[in-house]
Amino acid sequence: MKDFFISYTRADKAWAEWIAWQLEKADYSLIIQAWDFHAGSNFVLEMQRAATEARRTVAVLSPHFLNAIYTQPEWAAAFADDPTGTDRKLLPVCIEKCELKGMLKAIVYIDLVGKNNSDACDFLLHEIDKALTDARGKPATEPAFPATISASRPEPRFPGSLPPVWKVPFLRNPNFTGREQILADLHTTLAAGKNAAVTQPQAIHGLGGIGKTQIALEYAHRHKNEYACICWLNAEEPQVLAGEIAELAHWFDLPEKDTREQDAKIDAVLRWFGSAQSWLLIFDNVEKADAVRPFVPQGGAGHVILTSRSPNWRGLAQPLSVEVLDRDESVAFLRQRSGCDDEKGAHEVAEALGDLPLALEQAAAYMEASALDFSAYLKLFTGQRKRLLKKGQPPDYPETVATAWEMAFLQLKNENKAAIELLNLCAFLAPQDIPLELFTAAGDKLPASLQKKVADPLAWQETLALLRRYALIDLQDNHLNCHRLVQAVTRDRLPEKKYATIAEKAVELVNAVFPSDTDPLDYRSWPDCERLLPHGLSVTDHAARHGLQLTETATLQNQMALFLQSQARYAAAELLYRRALKIDEKVRGFEHEAVAIRLNNLANLLQDKGDLIAAEPLYRRALAIDENALGQDHPDVAIDLNNLAGLLRAKGDLTAAEPLYRRALEIGEKTLGPDHPKIALRLNNLAGLLRAKGELTAAEPLYRRALEIGEKTLGPDHPKVALRLNNLAGLLQDKGDLNAAEPLYRRALEIDEKALGQDHPDVAIDLNNLAGLLQDKGDLTTVEPLYRRALEIVNEKLGADHPSTQTVQRNLQSLLGKIKGGK
Structure with a gap:
């Protein structure tokens, strides 16, 4: 005979195994379905064997156990053998709070609810010992691991504990x-x-x-x-x-x-x-x-x-x-969730709602919040449904859903208008992880009623709690979630004019908090950008679907594209740049300075991708727009000149690029001052062109001045400082001062790996440069791995046809040829 038969329902399998393990560990014998029933056997006969061969039944009590059909005969058989409990034939172990009714209510159970692993184990064994002998007390130390237990089966984690x-x-x-x-x-x-x-x-x-x-x-x-x-x-x-x-x-x-x-x-x-x-x-x-x-x-x-x-x-x-719930499941859910015990009423409401879980949840929440029973809710639901059906069938969800939520909306309108406004805004954001700061930092961008609530911390919390009470949102930490179906119903009930207004407000909300006044290469802003990206994509997509051409949309798309470009996610960035450009051209006009910004950014992306032919006309058009709109000596014109000069230099047209660089530097020093970060950029670029022309003596002081400004204004570990280091090192290498160049290259590589990541294209440039210097020094053994790592990066990030990829490929082939020739 076995000591115990473990009776449980499938939902509590983890608890049953944990209990079984502790009992076997304490040298009891037992039968448990998870370990002892095998494929091909007859389930009913196995249950009969377990019930008759075990001296006692351990019932794992939970709401799942009490609602299950097949567990009832198991505990009932043990109860029938020992109705007074004298022989302890039935030993209930409660693992989740539940309400016992009928005969089970009279039996004292072992309560593990709320206990941790160690305490639950000690308490379980102590109570089992008490029940069986009334003499055996709690052991002074934990029993040793039984040698009879197979080492092939790991000890189950304590049920309720999370994985690592x-x-x-x-x-x-x-x-x-x-x-x-x-x-x-x-x-x-x-x-x-x-x-x-x-x-x-x-x-x-x-x-x-x-x-x-x-x-x-x-x-x-x-x-x-x-x-x-x-x-x-x-x-x-x-x-x-x-x-x-x-x-x-x-x-x-x-x-x-x-x-x-x-x-x-x-x-x-x-x-x-x-x-x-x-x-x-x-x-x-x-x-x-x-x-x-x-x-x-x-x-x-x-x-x-x-x-x-x-x-x-x-x-x-x-x-x-997945189909709708079975009717019995719907009825059980409604009775549990609402607290109403009227089975017939629950059946009628479930039928009206089509057994759709989300509609059942909303109905139960409404009943609880409004203190209604099933019949009262059904009466309201039927009346509201008839009115909604006159408006036509909803497009993407059952009309029962629209009816259930319309009732909640009407109730909210009477209780708290600001709650409706908040829900309207949430409907245009991504459904998950909506930061509360979107609203608390929005200020006057919110509707008046909501703005007033947000300004009062208590009223704000009450507004959030009200939406949660009606099952329209879920609150977690400093963000909320709103089911996408709730969002769809909310948007669909908005009149067209109201829809456009809310869509525009939603864009403004995200625009207000999305990092925009920082350099896109400043990696400190990247976590915020990543967190807000899904909401930015959502609000701009909704605006586009409704045909709204908003300058705020273009601004937000531009900022998201800058972030994506900094992550080398070029395809997604290009799509957003082009959408932003199209909006500004239509709304602001083709000659507006904002259009010049969009053109510059798109051209810069195309240049990063190696498409110089497509980038040049965009740079030239941006320059013409700014010169006409802002004047010949405006700082933005200097930006345009610098960008165009960079492209011409990349094409090899140094003669055409030099006067543009010099003009950009002159404008910058005149309007921004000699120590502005943008002056460092102009100095660096002009020095690079002079170096390419072989004018090394003229280039070096420009490089050193650019590096000094960068370190002073951006800090010593900024990626732009790495760029300045690379350029100065390259010039020193050209002059033959290899020992002075090497530490600059290594410092640049260290900065970029830390700031941009091991596989960023800029890191590949650093690796290529360092490898070239080491090759010049004759250190061929350490060069090949650097070239190969650089080639792997640019191949994956930029593609085989990109100029940077081809440069690294040529350098590697040249090295291999020299190594082969040397051998």
Whole structure:
């Protein structure tokens, strides 16, 4: 005979295994389904064998256990054998707060709720001993690890404790109900490939509001004991997804974590997944398979889950379709969430709402906030539904959803108009991680009613709490989340004129906090840019979809593009630059100075990409606009002259470039003063041209003055200082002073690696320069790895046809030829 049979429901498997482990560790024998039932056996007969062969039944009590069907006969059989509890046949162990009813209510249970691992273990064994012998007390020390336990099975983590890496932005939903079958199917399918190199990802798909995200979230919480790493990624916007993948380098403490080059971080993270074990990666709200395909790990012993409204996942994932809740699940949820125990009323409300989880949640929240029972809510719902249906069917979601939210909107309008205004603004932002500072720092950009609430900390908190009470937002730390379906309903109910007004306000909000007065190469602003990027993309996209041509949109797109360009994300940056240019040309006119700024930035990007032919006419057009609008000696004209001269120099036309550089320097010194950072840029550029012409003696003092200004105004570790160091070192190398040049090259490399990352194109330039100097010194053994690392960077970042790539390639081939010739 075994000592115990562990009775539990699937949702509490982690707890059951932990309890079983502690009991076996204390030298008890037991039967537990997870360890002792095998494929091919008859489940009912196995349960019968377990119940008859075990002296006692340990019931793992939780709301899931009490609502499950198959656990009832298990504890009932033990209760029938010992109705008075004299022989302790039934030993309930409570692992989650729940309300006991009927016969179970009379049995004293072992309460583990709220205890940590060590305390729960001690208390469990102490209470078990008391129940069985009434003599055995708590042991003085923890029992030694039993030699009979197989070392092949690791001790389960304490249920409720998180994996070492837990990047999940949502708390567990205490009202999650049902979905047992799809959770079981999901676990079975994922576990089927556990020993394979790659486990096929699972795509959960269904219409908006069906509960896809909640299913993935519940799965993560239920099975967290099975993983050492669980990471949740917002996959709705590709640019945001790339940033979230890169951020994992910090979570995994990878060597590349401080790299500023995003692609290098992503590569490192994917390599980590490819070699690691026991991880779960969740891509939430994927629009298309191609958007996540580059980020699905190849290799490794982990699992991938995707949630999406699309059913088209063959080839990348095994799709699992999510339907509406079963009626019994809907009824159970409504009764639990609302606190109303009227089963018939809950059934009627569930039927009216079509068993859609998000609509059920909103209805229950409304009932709780308004102190309504099911019949009263249903009466209001029916009346409101008839009025809404007269306006036509909503485009992207069931009309039951629109009806449920319309009721909440009307109630909010009566209670707190500012709450409606806040929700309207949130509807145009990205759904997750909306910073509260967007509103608290907005000042007079907010609608008057909301501005007044934000200015009063207590009223502001009450406004947020009201929206949360009606299940319209979720608050976490210093940000809020708003379900994308709530956002869609909110936008769709806005009249066209109001829509345009709110869309414009939303752009202004993000514009006000997105870094704009700092150098895009200043990496200190990059975290803020990355955090605000999804909201900037969202508000500008909504404005574009509605045909709004806003100068604020162009400004925000320009700033986002500057950030993306600094990260070498050229394709995304170019798209935003072109959109900003198109808006300003239409709204401000083709000859406006703002258009010149857009042209300069786009041309600079094209030059970075090596497309000099496309960049030149943009630079020339920007110069003509500023000369006509601002005058011949304006500082902006100096910028245009400098940019155009740089392009001409890159094309090899030094004669045409020199007078432009000299004119730009003259204007700058006259208008900005001799020690302004922009003067350093002009000096550096003119010195570079003189060096290219062979006028080294004239160039050196210009380089040294530029370096001195840069160190003084930007600090000694700024990337622009690295540029000045590189240039001065190059001149010294040309003069033959190799010993003086080498420490400057090395310092430049150190600055750029720290500030920009190991795989930034500027680092490749540093490597190429240092390699060339070492080659001139005859140190051929250390040169080849530098050239190869530089070539790898520029090949990946700039492409094989970029001039920088071709330069490094030629340098490497020349070196290899010399090495071969030397041998």
